[in-house]
Amino acid sequence: MNASLTTPALRPFLPQDAGVVAQIFRDAIEELTDEDYDEAQRAAWMASADDEARFAKRLAAQTTLLALRDGEAVGFVSLKGNELIDMLYVRPEIAEEGIGRFLVAAIETLARGRGAKTLNVDASDTALPFFEKLGFKPQFRQSIAIEGEWLANTKMAKALSGVAEAHR
Numbered sequence: 001m002n003a004s005l006t007t008p009a010l011r012p013f014l015p016q017d018a019g020v021v022a023q024i025f026r027d028a029i030e031e032l033t034d035e036d037y038d039e040a041q042r043a044a045w046m047a048s049a050d051d052e053a054r055f056a057k058r059l060a061a062q063t064t065l066l067a068l069r070d071g072e073a074v075g076f077v078s079l080k081g082n083e084l085i086d087m088l089y090v091r092p093e094i095a096e097e098g099i100g101r102f103l104v105a106a107i108e109t110l111a112r113g114r115g116a117k118t119l120n121v122d123a124s125d126t127a128l129p130f131f132e133k134l135g136f137k138p139q140f141r142q143s144i145a146i147e148g149e150w151l152a153n154t155k156m157a158k159a160l161s162g163v164a165e166a167h168r
Contacts, residue, residue, distance in 0.1 A: 008074065008099060010106055013064035018056035020073045021066070022049040024089050031092035036125035037151060044147035062086055065106055067099050077103035082114040085121040104134055112160045119160055122153045131156050 013021065026046045033042060049055045064078040067090070075090035085107060090099045111119050122142070123131045132138075136156040143150045 006069065008067040008069050008102055009071075010065055010067060010102075013059050013066055013076065013078075015056055015060065017066060017073060017076075018052045018059075021059065021064075021076050022052050022055050024073065024076060024091055025049045025055075025087070027092050028089040028095075032095060033124060033126045041146075041149045041151050044149035045151060047147050059087075063107075063110060065103060065110075067103055075099040075103055077107050079107050079111060082111050082116040083118055083120055085119065088121075088127070100130060101134065108158075108160060116160055119158045121156050123156050124151075124153050128154050128156070131158075134158070 026049055029042050029046050033045075037045070059076075059078055062078040062080045064076060064087075066073045067075040074094055076087065077085060078087045080086040085104070088100060088103060090103075108119055119136075121127075121131055121136060122144075123136070128138070136158040139155040139157050141152060141154055143152050145151075
């Protein structure tokens with residue numbers, strides 16, 4: 001069976017995942033964002049995973065889920081609080097195979113179950129069309145400073161229907 005047609009497994013982030021998750025993060029930025037961000041911006045962005053212990057601590061402080069295919073991590077998503085997708089990254093070679101949609105659907109279900117009415121994301125210029133396809137609406141543009149570089153993104157939001165409302 002084609003791996004792209006199989007449903008991935010889902011599991012929580014564990015401290016020993018730090019290295020592979022940091023590599024997915026760096027690879028996705030390096031290979032998928034080059035049309036929207038210059039080399040210096042991408043290098044600054046990727047540098048936030050250089051200290052893997054600190055990166056792991058950030059992910060462990062949030063609800064972080066990994067998508068697995070054949071036991072290998074192929075993507076991850078983190079939910080900060082109950083309403084903010086802080087990170088969503090997939091291996092670049094499978095970026096168009098539905099892993100991102102799978103991870104967002106899982107985190108939406110989790111956020112909704114925790115009582116969130118809205119799910120927010122600070123979407124990179126590269127990820128903006130992806131989130132729009134999933135029903136997120138642009139709210140405003142913003143710039144953030146990372147390692148002395150300014151990166152633009154868009155604050156987006158999606159209204160979540162409650163479980164009780166969905167069953168009426």
